[in-house]
Amino acid sequence: MLILTAVWAFPLSLSAQETPAPAAETAAPGAGQQKGYDESYRGVVHEVNLLKKVELQIAVNDEYLEPTIKAIVEGAHTGKIGDGKIFVTTIEETIRIRTGERGKDAIG
Numbered sequence: 001m002l003i004l005t006a007v008w009a010f011p012l013s014l015s016a017q018e019t020p021a022p023a024a025e026t027a028a029p030g031a032g033q034q035k036g037y038d039e040s041y042r043g044v045v046h047e048v049n050l051l052k053k054v055e056l057q058i059a060v061n062d063e064y065l066e067p068t069i070k071a072i073v074e075g076a077h078t079g080k081i082g083d084g085k086i087f088v089t090t091i092e093e094t095i096r097i098r099t100g101e102r103g104k105d106a107i108g
Helices: 062-076
Strands: 002-009 023-027 037-041 044-048 053-060 085-090
Antiparallel strands (some): 002 053
């Protein structure tokens, strides 16, 4: 059992059909290598330091790891700075509260 955490800049082009597991999406403003930018509004220059990014957390069983990574990379890849990163972490235990299922069965 693994959890993938992917963070990348908008626009998000990953569709729900490409994700073989339940996912949690969170707005994650930040500025990695992009460092932000200056923007002019009504003649006043504003410094924008936090760019729109999305964090996606997906718990998958081992057999779905590579297809899930492939879907995220295909959906987020632009070839530019801000495409993001994927972190893969092992899950020690998963418990579905409603049914009491544990392990692989709890992920689905």
